[in-house]
Amino acid sequence: MAVPSGPVTASTDAERAMFQFVDAYDRAYETAATKHGLSVAQACVLGRLADPRGMRELADELGCDASNVTQIIARLEGRALVQRRTHPSDRRSRQIVRTPDGDALYAGFEESFAFARAAIANLSAEEQDRLTTLLRKALGTTD
């Protein structure tokens, strides 16, 4: 289990609530991944492969080194969840494609990752809208 990332000394109620929310989210994600035999990184990569993607593209999206992606994809490929094809017009590049097994496994994972759905289910439609608005506004100058 990844360690919870948050200041324990959160000074305001709002900070505490944010931390608890983020922590719960992260834990739920990891739990769902583990349940399907995936690491967090693997689940995350699989999730980005709804459409074929290149290694470079993945690395950029994930904000990590390309060699990291190489490793993760290698493991997924070893389990036949993913397949590497060479790009039709650029032979340096690989197209990573989720296999049907990968599709199925990932669907199961998302099904298990009920956190966001459950959180939303606790709110009325109006509350959902307000939360969305507030989260966006809170993010405003922090990106």
Added chain:
Amino acid sequence: MAVPSGPVTASTDAERAMFQFVDAYDRAYETAATKHGLSVAQACVLGRLADPRGMRELADELGCDASNVTQIIARLEGRALVQRRTHPSDRRSRQIVRTPDGDALYAGFEESFAFARAAIANLSAEEQDRLTTLLRKALGTTD
């Protein structure tokens, strides 16, 4: 950089907003930690040492194996950010104490981890309250 944990195929605006918020939070935490030469796990452990704590206690709070804590503390101790004392009344147990250096470093880290503060600063007092309420309500049945 840790990979962003979230479904890319978030189906609703609310889900997307949650994911983006969590992702931004996590990234900000990691960035702040890195800036002070800490890993996420190290920052997290340091943060729990405002008061002395035992290894077992830490492991329980973090939801991980005790041997994991042993490693992390060993590294922090190697940098003199933390000190191990044997518990006065139970000689099996260690009391982990942050050194003044550790206090200072962690204070710097929290100062850098401006995410929550900045997010809050984007909201009026009333909006903060509403966000807090909504986050708690959303968490309601999901813990």
Added chain:
DNA sequence: ATAGATACTTGATGCAATCAAGCATCATCG
């Protein structure tokens, strides 16, 4: 045609996380 950029891989290293085993200490109960 060559020089440089780009896409990816390989190898090496450090850290986090987990498991299995082990040691020391404590706590309990006969």
Added chain:
DNA sequence: CGATGATGCTTGATTGCATCAAGTATCTAT
């Protein structure tokens, strides 16, 4: 008391993530 079991922590081994430095193959552009 003394044996038994539980508890707190460490060690050693293994796996995976992440990053860096180097290398190969391919593309691009002059």
